[in-house]
Amino acid sequence: MFRRLFWFGVGFAAGVIAVSKANAYVKANTPDAMRQFVLGPDQDHVAVRTLEGLVNEFNATRRAREAELNRTYAERSAR
Numbered sequence: 001m002f003r004r005l006f007w008f009g010v011g012f013a014a015g016v017i018a019v020s021k022a023n024a025y026v027k028a029n030t031p032d033a034m035r036q037f038v039l040g041p042d043q044d045h046v047a048v049r050t051l052e053g054l055v056n057e058f059n060a061t062r063r064a065r066e067a068e069l070n071r072t073y074a075e076r077s078a079r
Contacts, residue, residue, distance in 0.1 A: 023046065026038065
């Protein structure tokens with residue numbers, strides 16, 4: 001259990017480092033117009049926007065699945 005948790009943490013840290021290095025590379029080596037096209041006009045908060053989008057998508061999917069399950073159980077109990 002602890003071995004898996006350790007390797008998960010190592011992988012997560014490596015991913016965070018890789019993304020931050022890639023982001024720094026893109027900011028340093030691309031023209032401003034290209035950065036705005038790729039990263040959007042608010043280039044300092046790309047990670048926050050991405051996380052917010054993931055949370056919103058998760059919540060929308062969760063609500064749709066809950067509605068589907070409620071509909072299924074309501075039909076079963078009506079019989």
